Amino acid sequence: MTLRSVTTAVMLGLAAVGSAPAAIAHPVAAARAPALLPLEQAFMKAATDLFAKLPAGGGEVTMVIDPLIDGITGIQSAATRGFDRRIAELVAERYPHVKVLAFTPENVAKARFVFIGTFNTINNAGQPGGDRDAFWICFALVEREAKTVYARSVARSTVGDVDIAPAASHADSPVWGLDAATRAYIEACQRSQPGTPVSPAYLDQLGAAARIREAGAAYEAGDHRRARDLYREAQAQPGGDQLRVLNGLYLSYAALGETGAADETFGQMVERGFSLGRLGVKFLFEPNSTAFNADRKLSASYPAWLREIAMRATRAGVCLEVVGHASRTGPETLNDRLSRERAERIAGLMSSQAPGMSQRLRATGVGFRETLVGLPRDDASTAVDRRVEFKTAPCA
Structure with missing residues (x-):
């Protein structure tokens, strides 16, 4: 993760202590690999x-x-x-x-x-x-x-x-x-x-899932107004109150310049993270650095995201362990350090957004020991491996 001259993505996650990894199943261990x-x-x-x-x-x-x-x-x-x-x-x-x-x-x-x-x-x-x-x-x-x-x-x-x-x-x-x-x-x-x-x-959300597919296609075609309307339709259908619908609504609102609706939707996703037990929020960092990407088109939304996260966490009254992760490239010791430092950066920024949070945050790093995709790549395909997770923790 740390040695390529590319911008890296870190994902901020909210996960209940002791929650299971994102993987649903693993093949059974075999004496001889198939x-x-x-x-x-x-x-x-x-x-x-x-x-x-x-x-x-x-x-x-x-x-x-x-x-x-x-x-x-x-x-x-x-x-x-x-x-x-x-x-x-x-x-x-x-x-x-x-x-x-x-x-x-x-x-x-x-x-x-x-x-x-x-x-x-x-x-x-x-x-x-x-x-x-x-x-x-x-x-x-x-x-x-x-x-x-x-x-x-x-x-x-x-x-x-x-x-x-x-x-x-x-x-x-x-x-x-x-x-x-x-x-x-x-x-x-x-x-x-x-x-x-x-x-x-x-089964109960299949109709909504079909509408979500249509909405995603509209968004990718640049028809953001139609995408917004289709995501709203999906949300109103049985089983349509889903994280991927909120994501789509956020993207559509942001593309249409509906900033208030976008911020509120992002806040809803943060709150959803506490109920789901796992939520990742993507931040892009400069390579081998704790500095956010210099391209303002990419990082302009980060202050609003951090403000919403801090506000919703304060409102929920939770204490959080901030755990940094890395993808499987670069030396293990370097990834351990950088994952911890990026977690500390996120925790520090959240504390500045809501000073009362500073006593309820603890930052740590685990390097690449808990990857999800797990490939030694440093591109968009392994963005979820370069994440920082928030885990709810008992307040001292």
């Missing part, structure tokens, strides 16, 4: 294994694709979006009895299956603390009316040069975290077997 396939072969294996389990001879089968996500962070990436397209193309080429419908609220209500999938780094031997030396692909078909997993398949691939940089609407979002709907999506794929019930936290 063989890895090139990414294309692994994708085809997982896809063909899954679709071979579909009913045959019973007429047309309808399906929608809920955009695939990283199975640890919940973020859509260039790679997961590529999988979305490939699945639709593969079905059109090889499975004429399967009809892929656009992921809209109207089609969700009539499709038999919802295709879901996760794609994330793992240690191939199943060692939780080991190097992330493989990608894990998981695909599943959720039978909507039966509310169960109908079929599931998995495969593993070599890491290679895979583009896992966050998609634009995720990269721009100021906040990262896993809410109940995203966790339920991941669990339905990674912890399921055929016949496993799917959580209502996922």
